[in-house]
Amino acid sequence: MALHSSPGNGVLMPHIHDLGLLKDSLGRWASGQGITRLGSLAACISVAPVAWRFLKAAWTESYSWIRQFFVASVTVPGRDPLNRNVMSWVIANVVQHRGIRSFTATTRVHAGDIVDRAAFLKKKRRVVQYLPHFDTTIFWHGSCLYFVSRPLDSYRASMSDPSYDGIGGEELTIGCLGWSTEPIKKLIQTCQDYADKQAEFFVIIYARDRYGSSWQPKARKPIRQLDSVHFDDTLKATLLADIRNYLDPGTKRLYRGRNMPYRRGYLFYGPPGTGKSSLSTALAGEFGLDLYEVKIPCVASDQDLEQMFMEIPPQCIALLEDVDAIWTDRDSEKDEGQGVTRSSCTLSGLLNVLDGVGSGEGRIVIMTTNKPDRLDSALVRPGRVDLKLMLGNISRKSAEQMFVRMFAPDTASSPTPAKSTHETVGSNGEPALFDLETLHKLALEFASQIPEDTFTPSQLQGFFQLHLNSATEAVANISSWVGRELSRSPPDDDISVVSEEKTS
Structure with a gap:
């Protein structure tokens, strides 16, 4: 179509002959073959959703068939500590290197380390953290093709917990092509090695979730040096030597060979603020152990306490805080009118989980109290408390x-x-x-x-x-x-x- 300039105003105007040609072309297209093509296009558009549902169903059936006969898989429960190890490795080594475009944005509850105290006290906007959002990811590792999947409905349920950091909590399915699960086991071992390497610099503190139904990571703290906990150097050396001797494999064989229960208990006591909990955390970092925190006043019953101890693994530190809150018969008259906070747990229930018939072995139990005079003599006898350590005011x-x-x-x-x-x-x-x-x-x-x-x-x-x-x-x-x-x-x-x- 040619454009011509009008001498009057200099505006480009189409030639009248070209407008006629365009009108004739549109008329022929609308009256003949053009209508047929338009109808075909509309028919294709209407069939597309049906075709998509068919292809999707076909893929689901094909994938189910392929997975049944050609894929090996291992499922890791959401509440198992291994779940967090696997997800940490996948996020660090797979998801973050793929330029993922789908995230979940949450407000970070725990602020990071702030050096400036004035900045820490100042009210300011909280940091937003972006968590990778995916249901299935496929990747090569070594010579095998793997996939890791998690149900998004379980992921959304975990996101409702304000303390959730996007790692672990949902049931995971790990799969690979082939009939053998050995490649998956090797991958899981890689994830555990990665987690162990990360744990060299941090202490994982576990606490019961808000429903009291399972242990969940409460915090991951940098290892605290024992030099930062200040009390008598001789007592500190005695404590370290005792724990080191207990954790020695030869000591374990010695206990088992003489049919002795392989347990070790400590009592840390002293005024508030003297470092009882800090010392427990420092000991966990010193010996590479996880810390399981039990606040005795918050335990609802003996049954809950027993369930908690049943789920605490060996080779860890179980920290029982404020054991003076345990309830005994002789406490009723003493506490009457004094407003003393008491736990619903009984002394017999606590003794049962410490060294009863079904009690576990291999862990270190640390009990703390501000009021050692309130403890029953049965609780602190040898065999339940092997070393008492007073943390007093600073010298x-x-x-x-x-x-x-x-x-x-x-x-x-x-x-x-x-x-x-x-x-x-x-x-x-x-x-x-x-x-x-x-x-x-x-x-x-x-x-x-x-x-x-x-x-x-x-x-x-x-x-x-x-x-x-x-x-x-x-x-x-x-x-x-x-x-x-x-x-x-x-x-x-x-x-x-x-x-x-x-x-x-």
Whole structure:
């Protein structure tokens, strides 16, 4: 079609002859073959959904037939710890390398590590995390073709839990071409090796889910060094040697050969804030064990307690917090009118799960309490509690060690060895350099102003949080802080001292 310019206004206008040709063409198409083609196109469009349903049904039947005769598979239950190992490996090694385009967006409940305390206290928008959303993924590993599938309805149910992090929780089916499940078992072993490698740097803390029906990972915490838990060095060395000896394979054979139950129990007691739970977490990291947390006041009944212990695996730490809340007959008169919180569990129920006929072996049981005088003698007898450890208020020696730990060069986050100097920020805002010898002198000066056996480690840690940027400012302000703390009302000192003892 030719376009011509009008001399009057310079606008391009179609030639009248070309418009006539276009009109004739449309008329022929509409009156003849064009209508037939339009009808055929409409018929094809109407048949497409039927054809799609047919192809889909054919594929489902073919896939079911192929899977029945040519595919081996292994199913991993959603609540099993192996489920999380497999999903962690699949997400890290398959899903994240494929440029997946389907995600589920959730608000992250647990904030990450924040160095700036002011930023931590400031109200701000929560972080959004994007979790891979898939029902089936197919991938090559080694020389085998695998698929991993999970039902999306189960995935959506898991997403309703605010603490869910998108890993594990749904039933998994792992399959590969062939009649043998050996390739799948090798893949599962690879997933376990990957999980073990990740666990070298973290402690997995398990707790009962919100329905109390199963153990679920509550937190994954970086391994805490035992040096960060401050109490008597001799007692610490005794505790480590005892646990190390218990976990030795030769000790297990010795117990079994003499028909002795292979168990070990510890009691950590002392005022609140002295590091009982922190020590338990540090021990789990030191020996590469998972930590199963049991809050005695929150357990509904002896039956629930028994079920919890039945599901705790061997080679782990079972942490029983606040065991003084256990109910005994003699407690009713003592607690009357005092508002004492008591558990619905009984002493006999707790003793049964610790060393009853059906109790498990191979685990480490740590009990904690702030009130050791309330414990029944049957609970802390040898065989149930093999080592008692008091975690009291901090000594000057421990305060000095804490100061050095807080302000020593951070070798863990630096790829190069620590230098002989350490940089802080002085009161004038300018960097101040001093050597490690000066740091120890400042630590001695700091510790000399701490009263012996007066403050808990958590109290002193709260002070350090306000002065992490400057060691000299910490020394300058400790005296006034001690005065303010001592002027407050003294803590309730109703804890009787139980001497440390070690029994075989």
